[in-house]
Amino acid sequence: MKRPLLLSTLLAATAFASAAWAGQAPFAAAAPDIPVSHKDRVYAAEQFSNTVSVTDPVDNRLLGVIRLGEPQPTNFSPLYHGQLLVHGMGFSPDHRTLAVVSIGSNSVTFIDTATNAVKHTTYVGRSPHEAFFTPDGKEVWVTVRGENYIAVLDGTTYEEKTRIIVPAGPGMQIFSPDGKYGYVCSSFNPETVVITVADHQIVGHVPQASPFCPNIAATPDGTQVWFTLKDTGKTQVFDARPPFKLLTTIDTGPITNHVNIVHNRNGIFAYVTVGGLNQIQVFRTDDFSKVATIPVGNLPHGIWPSGDGTRVYVGIENGDQITAVDTLTNKVIGSVAIGQAPQAVNYVPDAVPEGDGTQNLQPLGIAGQTAHLTLQALKDGKAASPASGVAPTSVSLFDQGLTQVLQASATGLEPKQPYVLALSGQADGGGTLQPLAAFMTNPAGAAVVNALGPIRQFVQGDARTAPRFLVIAPGTAAGPTGAAVQIQAQ
Incomplete structure (x- = not known):
């Protein structure tokens, strides 16, 4: 009676092993893939409803929203104390904390992924844009786009502990998978800088073809960094290691928004959202050839891969949706109605280790x-x-x-x-x-x-x-x- 059970267990393990090809960004290629499950969550930061939507990727079902602020004109009041223009997003290496940036209220809200409860709110300088944890979880770097620095927060207390001066208008930062470098592009100056995480020193400069970079991503194999240029509709790639040489410039199209990296059995690919063309463009990272163009809806913005690289999720800013794409077929496989004008998107594997993870969620309401x-x-x-x-x-x-x-x-x-x-x-x-x-x-x-x-x-x-x-x-x-x-x- 035990042999069939043992055989089926071995077959399941073999199937899982064959499906696992490498770790997904922002983690290293050596990190294990995490299959899609009900423990995973897809989050979107929604700018005009001031909400964070929470979706179960197994059945592409909206579970509810985390309401961080109120709509207009309530948020015009001098007594208003909610968050305003919920926009940027990052998550901790242990998948337990979401960091949500609100541009209008100059804040980073830290949310417990298991309970959807706000743990802490840190106020930083003018118009922050994105926040992300270092790979060791010890720091959170916040690009303060309205000024000229990275606000470095303690990864445990979430209090600001220092600042790193960079060219004015830092757009986003991401880290090398080994945690050695932070890559910071600019939204006001045509220059990306490379910073050593250990001592916060600028050690590299990469020219941008134009000033307005909103988004940046590193490949899980630690070899490349991709960034987008929203003003000129280009995507650029540079070597992730010294001397940080620019490798290529790709014309992707008007309102080029976000980029992220997927590793699947076919190779390593960059997925770029092109808002003005209502599509995702997919490029190989070995020869930079375009392999797919995927229509996804009006003004695609943020994008993030699942923990096993079988899907990417993209926020449709002018469609109030989050859309799932199968990365092996590059076909849309589902869409979910969410809050207003989704910006950044995060897919967090194993975000809810126990329970249904619906505590503290609210219905869409007027946001829908x-x-x-x-x-x-x-x-x-x-x-x-x-x-x-x-x-x-x-x-x-x-x-x-x-x-x-x-x-x-x-x-x-x-x-x-x-x-x-x-x-x-x-x-x-x-x-x-x-x-x-x-x-x-x-x-x-x-x-x-x-x-x-x-x-x-x-x-x-x-x-x-x-x-x-x-x-x-x-x-x-x-x-x-x-x-x-x-x-x-x-």
Whole structure:
């Protein structure tokens, strides 16, 4: 009676061993893979609902949200004490603590992954962007993007213990898997610096093709570092070891957002989210060839692999979703409705070692209420068809109760030119325009545009208000404006 049981156990162990190919970023290649299970959690930091969504990856089911703050206009109050613009995210090497950065309240909130309870909140300098633990868990480095330093927090007390001066506007940091180096890219200066973790000294400089780097990742084999450039739509790669030589520059597309690394049986791959094209691009790390382009939805942002590298999860910023992709087929295998405008995403294996891990979670509530629109380019007076190859501008109206936050992922425009997002009384974009927001496109002819107000009522119309239509036109808020170049799709 025992032999069949023993045989089945051996077969299961053999199958597991054959599926395990290497450790996943941010850990070293020698780290064991962790199969997807109900103990794992996928977290997304949601900027406009000020929430962190918590998803079970086995069945791609939202368990609830951790509410760190309130929507507008509550968070305008001088007495408001919640978090604002929940944005960045990292986790501890033991998978027990989540570090969540809120840009607007200059804070890092530390959350217990097993109970979803807030353990501590540390306030740092102006506009922090990302936080991550060193591989030994002894420190947490926080890029303070509104200033010129890394705030180094104690990994146990979470109190700031020192600062590392870097070029102004540090965007994100990540560490070599062996814990020797920290790599810090910049959002204001065209330079990435390499810092020794042991003594906090800058030992390397890597030129960036442009200033605006939001995200950086190291390969688990310790050989490469990849970083994205949101302003010019490029992704760059450099040698993770001295002299930190730049290896290649890849044109990935407008609003290139985040990058992460997956190791599976086919090799080591970089997955890059390209917000302006609504896709993930997948590259080999040995020859930098593109092997896949995956449509995933409007404005993909943060991305993170599962503990065994069989999946990546990506936050769809203008779709209020988190989407799962099978990394062996590079096909979408599921989507989950989450909070408003997901930014950073973390997949934390074995986050909940016991129990169901649903304590302190709340339902989505108003955070799940969003309307979606698209704008199409005008060509010869007519809206361009999808076959034109130009990705449409996606627009989301995130409900805040009395008002909405409007966010447009504008693409297909002239580089470095002023435009207005406006309301028109005509479906063709003609007539007098009422500007909602003025913006300047980046060198890739794209921009992420925000506005706030009772916009849903104006666009959709009601018994008291004639419907109006969103358009983009060249010009400034002070005027005059030119003819609309993009109009609301009907």
